[in-house]
Amino acid sequence: MVEKALFTIMLEGVFVKNFLLIQFLGLCSFVGVTKDVKSATGMSGAVVFVLAMSATVSFALFNFVLVPLKLEFLRTIAFIVVIAALVQLVEFIVRKHVPALYRSLGIYLPLITTNCAVLGAVLLNVMNDYNFVQSVTFGVAAGLGYTVAMLMMAGIRERSNIVNVPKAVGRGVTYAFFVATIMSMSFVNFFGVIPLE
């Protein structure tokens, strides 16, 4: 197998395999934390951090502990433990240093633990046999893709508050679902950039 260039992996993670809009992973925060741009930014920052860290740690865990001991089947549970611990760590840091963000993120911060985008990225790393640099790149790219989608969604929803939305579309979550659909359809066009094998 030809080694994929880092740039390709980056593009894939951000656009072609966008976690929220193409793979539909981690959708609960996509609807839950996109009411305003500020908390969406904070949430995205936390997710990027957790993704980068968990890509690093889980790569080490998988290749230096699980593979030598032939315990690959344990990867899901092991990764979840790692992710949970990292999220807890992020929570400590955010609560200490950015209490306002901590309050606005609310329950969604601990929910990154079960955010399937994080586990998904880590498991995809393993499935694609990425080496260390590729893994971390894909982790960061997935986080950036998440950020892009979150910020677009939050921006649209913020502006939608001051315009007339047809009653049939509604406001709040209903509106978010409509927007998510249309955004997702537009992201499908990125399939042309890098053909999915």
Add this chain to the structure above:
Amino acid sequence: MNDVLINSIAVLAGLGFAVGAMLVAASRIFKIDSNPLIDEVAELLPGANCGGCGFAGCAACAEAIVESGAPVNSCPVGGFETAKEIGALMGQEVSESEPEYPFVRCNGGKSCVTLYDYEGVDGCKAALMLCDSRKGCTYGCLGLGTCVRACKFDALSMGEDGFPHVNKNLCTSCGNCIAACPNEILTFAPDTQKVHVLCRSHDKGKQVKAVCENGCIGCKKCEKECPADAIKVTDFLAEIDQEKCTACGACAAVCPQGIIEVR
């Protein structure tokens, strides 16, 4: 087979232990020294997070009371009872204050001329930007219910007559409706104040009559009638000095527009 079993247990136990140790260390490093009093005060607050106190929520209010010396009766929702309990916790005496309720200073509603059909963004603030209100009277209630939506306790309802009504049984005096109204129709008034002028139009009598059946025309009849000298007409609007008012109702009896309310 045995190897795999033992290895699995060892790896997961080791992982759990390592992660646990790391988290313990992290929780020590990032420990927050919060005053336990804050939690106790927060416990006493209603927990509605309405923002009526002016802080971001009940937790923020509790923090302000304990840390930055906000008054113990900061919470308008909890009222005297809550203030007393918090005061006991903080070692402060609390004197009872009379409950205040929002009161609607407009009686126009349907009897006030509507200039055009408004079909824009639903909300008084936006409607007010268009030609200074869709109503003939620029002082009056627009009747689109921004205050009703601002109320988190269902205490306000938009009446058939086209302006909001306050249900005092549900009202918690949080002040959200007063802050929400772009035209300053609502204001706080203690329950002990019995007489109110249901209009805030400073337009001349003729102008008021042209657009609204229930507006103050500044005729000064009430001013002359008042035995306590408590009512004054300034800029074509009657205003009551609540300190002098004896709630005799003489003003209400003579008002040709019927806009002085005696509760």
